[in-house]
Amino acid sequence: xxxxxxxxxxxxxxxxRRFVNALLEIKRRGEYDEFxxxxxxxxxxxxxxxxxxxxxxxxxxxxxxxxxxxxxxALRRVDSSVTVPYWxxxxxxxxxxxxxxxxxxxxxxxxxxxxVTTGPFAYSTGNWTxxxxxxxxxxxxxDLGRAANPIELPTKADVDGAxxxxxxxxxxxxxxxNRGFRNRLEGWGTGRGSAAWRTHNRVHRxxxxxxxxxxxxxxxxxxxxxxxxxxVWTRWQQRHREHRYLPAEPPGPGSRQYRRVxxxxxxxxxxxxxxDQLEDVGRIYRYA
Amino acid sequence: MTxxxxxxxxxxxxxxxxxxxxxxxxxxVLLAPAAALVLTxxxxxxxxxxxxxxxxxxxxxxxxxxxxxxxxRRIQGVPTRxxxxxxxxxxxxxxxxxxxxxxxxxxxxxxxLSMVDHYxxxxxxxxxxxxxxxxxxxxxxxxxxGEGDGGTEQGGHHGLHA
Numbered sequence: 172x173x174x175x176x177x178x179x180x181x182x183x184x185x186x187x188r189r190f191v192n193a194l195l196e197i198k199r200r201g202e203y204d205e206f207x208x209x210x211x212x213x214x215x216x217x218x219x220x221x222x223x224x225x226x227x228x229x230x231x232x233x234x235x236x237x238x239x240x241x242x243x244x245a246l247r248r249v250d251s252s253v254t255v256p257y258w259x260x261x262x263x264x265x266x267x268x269x270x271x272x273x274x275x276x277x278x279x280x281x282x283x284x285x286x287v288t289t290g291p292f293a294y295s296t297g298n299w300t301x302x303x304x305x306x307x308x309x310x311x312x313x314d315l316g317r318a319a320n321p322i323e324l325p326t327k328a329d330v331d332g333a334x335x336x337x338x339x340x341x342x343x344x345x346x347x348x349n350r351g352f353r354n355r356l357e358g359w360g361t362g363r364g365s366a367a368w369r370t371h372n373r374v375h376r377x378x379x380x381x382x383x384x385x386x387x388x389x390x391x392x393x394x395x396x397x398x399x400x401x402x403v404w405t406r407w408q409q410r411h412r413e414h415r416y417l418p419a420e421p422p423g424p425g426s427r428q429y430r431r432v433x434x435x436x437x438x439x440x441x442x443x444x445x446x447d448q449l450e451d452v453g454r455i456y457r458y459a
Numbered sequence: 460m461t462x463x464x465x466x467x468x469x470x471x472x473x474x475x476x477x478x479x480x481x482x483x484x485x486x487x488v489l490l491a492p493a494a495a496l497v498l499t500x501x502x503x504x505x506x507x508x509x510x511x512x513x514x515x516x517x518x519x520x521x522x523x524x525x526x527x528x529x530x531x532r533r534i535q536g537v538p539t540r541x542x543x544x545x546x547x548x549x550x551x552x553x554x555x556x557x558x559x560x561x562x563x564x565x566x567x568x569x570x571x572l573s574m575v576d577h578y579x580x581x582x583x584x585x586x587x588x589x590x591x592x593x594x595x596x597x598x599x600x601x602x603x604x605g606e607g608d609g610g611t612e613q614g615g616h617h618g619l620h621a
Binding site for chain 2: 214216217218219227283284285286304305306307308312319343345346347358359361363367368371372373375376379383384385387
């Protein structure tokens, strides 16, 4: 039977505690750092050669869907009652409320070095020492809202704009795709202004610190953010039932995207699964 | 895993991680000339240095070598004229912050992003390097992997592990 992913603001005290404890346990076992490393390794940019799976590509959504399922399965091996809650940043916009409370993710980083000093993921607890990282920092950092140059979280209008896109993705299937649901949600734009980083990308910037870099998985809010991104995908699928993951077929040898994106029925590395197989997850989980 | 003519890993019938077949081999080719430039000031000085390049004047390679102190951090960057035919007009870059490699990636629109600041991009490698410095805390240093992982390269990042 399918399990339920809940809005993080609705979790009971017990659900919060069990979610946090499961995270701490897989961190203790070393499993968590494998997820951090995997996300670093699979970030391939579209101005370079190579197959893109996790970002700047149609498979941004199924890649992170499967990544979330792997994390969720690791948590559920520790505690079978746990599911990954989602953070609806169109509604939960206060830095003083969930998920930024002491019994969940802890609060903002302190001013001097952006170190998170509250909650279960504070360095001083000894339970959340960063091992896979871009810098030599060993503690979790955040800069909620970017104090030095403030930005706002994306809004419901941004999400609605993405949901209104009738087509899943369009050629050239990368960060320059100017139409299509996938990039409207992933959030790559052009130019210098804030329109150049929207929706999903903007949330990474708004949280800041670890969430801004290649090792963003070090902040557990990564999973709540991507659970919401995944929820938005399910809403899009419900609204546009006649539309599917694209491209349906691999770009041909004459295309610049030849062998650089994953088509609907191709395997999605590092898993032995296709985007087609990841489109319907209704029998695994649902969103409350 | 199969490999196309330019060494780029491609999907095959069996799924697997998209990794360069021989990363060390790739890096050896990629980094040797760049390392020589960084470590030899006389040679490095022969590159035109412009701390404030006008992006509108820059070609697709996005400007000139740079060497400046920005917010107390020394940032240096040199285009590396290696890495295949395309590099002649579209060089890869070797960028360091306080001597430690900063991995830059290229977007399809020609802009640049760094490992530190991964969810937006900048018109030039210099701007990407400055933006990375903006995000470093006091005393925080890039992790020096000892593998020279500061270039732009084909494929994902590797060698960033503890």
